[in-house]
Each structure stands twice: as C-alpha cells, then as structure tokens.
Amino acid sequence: MSSDGVSTFEVEFEIKCSAEKFFDIYADHVTMLPQVLPHMFKSITVVKGDGKSVGSVVDWEYVLEPPNFENARQTLEAVDEENMVLTKRFYGGDLGKKFDHYEATLKAFKKEDKNYVKWSLDIKKTHGEIPEPHDYMDFIERFTKEFDSSLATANISAQIDRNQK
Structure with missing residues (x-):
C-alpha cells in the first residue's frame, strides 16, 4: 500500500483474439457489453462525451455477485491507442460506498507471438472494514475470458454490424 x-x-x-481487436472493441464499443454479455451487464450508458474520448462519462450497471446488480459512474482518464492502454476511473453508486478511489487500467499487448491483456486496479478503500477487492478481480477475470471468447467467435463483430445499420 502506498503512503496515500x-x-x-x-x-x-x-x-x-488479437490484442488489437480486444483493445479496439473494448475502447470503442463498450456500450455493447450488455447485449453481448447480458448476464454480466444490465446497462452501460454514455452520459457525457462519446464514451471513447478522454473525459467521457459512462454509467455502468453490472453483476458483481449474481443475481444483484451494482452501479458506478466512470470517467475515461487516458487513452493511448498506439500502446493499447486505457485508464478508467470509477466512482459513485455502490462502488463509491466501498472505494474512495478505484481506477482500472487495461493494457493489451503481444509477447512471443501470443496476445495478452493486463489489468491494473488502483484502489483506496473508504474504510478498513472493506475487504480486499477479490470479487472485483474475479469479475475482471470472468469478463476478460468471456469477452475474449465472444471476440474469438465473432459474436461482437456481428453485433456491431447490426447496430451500425
């Protein structure tokens, strides 16, 4: 834990799937997640900006522990398309009751001809009684594997094509 x-x-x-595809679809089409993974996301709604540019604000409803939905607001803090890195800060809602600071950074990359995703969570609990964020890390693992599977089977590409018509 840092001094702060x-x-x-x-x-x-x-x-x-390729690191590029994972990053591009997550960065540009996050609002489609409730259609692709409805058991994990109830809604993802852009409330400010376009949802893909720094400063955009998005409301999330997600299932951390089935069957209950939680919610949070998210601001896109940074996007580095060249290095396939993006950082989102989540706050408010159910998540804000547990964390004063919750920032998630995604980095997609290729190493030794294989594709990878690395997630980093920077968190500060609202108080000492809040458990470590193992449930959020489990959610990230489930999401990554199911999102990757959807990308590999082209479910998301078909969904994007339908929505752009």
Whole structure:
C-alpha cells in the first residue's frame, strides 16, 4: 500500500483474439457489453462525451455477485491507442460506498507471438472494514475470458454490424 492509502492489484491473461481487436472493441464499443454479455451487464450508458474520448462519462450497471446488480459512474482518464492502454476511473453508486478511489487500467499487448491483456486496479478503500477487492478481480477475470471468447467467435463483430445499420 502506498503512503496515500492506494493499493494496486494486477492480473494478466493470455487471450485468443488479437490484442488489437480486444483493445479496439473494448475502447470503442463498450456500450455493447450488455447485449453481448447480458448476464454480466444490465446497462452501460454514455452520459457525457462519446464514451471513447478522454473525459467521457459512462454509467455502468453490472453483476458483481449474481443475481444483484451494482452501479458506478466512470470517467475515461487516458487513452493511448498506439500502446493499447486505457485508464478508467470509477466512482459513485455502490462502488463509491466501498472505494474512495478505484481506477482500472487495461493494457493489451503481444509477447512471443501470443496476445495478452493486463489489468491494473488502483484502489483506496473508504474504510478498513472493506475487504480486499477479490470479487472485483474475479469479475475482471470472468469478463476478460468471456469477452475474449465472444471476440474469438465473432459474436461482437456481428453485433456491431447490426447496430451500425
């Protein structure tokens, strides 16, 4: 834990689809997640900006522990398309009751001819009684694997094509 009380949790996964595809679809089409993974996301709504540019604000309703939905607001803090890195800060709602600071950074990359995604969570709990964010790390793992599977089977590409018509 740092001197300001922020803890960092990291996890890395090998993915089946290309790192570029994972990053591009997540960065540009996040509002489609409720259609592609409805058991994980109830809604993702852009409330300011376009949802893909720094400063955009998005409301999320997600299932951390089935069957209950949680919610949070998210601001896109940084996007580096060249290095396939993006950072989102989540706050308010159910998540804000647990964390004073919750920032998620995604980095997609290729290493030794394999594709990977690395997630970093920087969190600061609202108080000492809040457990470590293992449930959020489990959610990130489930999401990454199911999102990757959808990308590998072209479910998301077909969904994007339908929505753009």
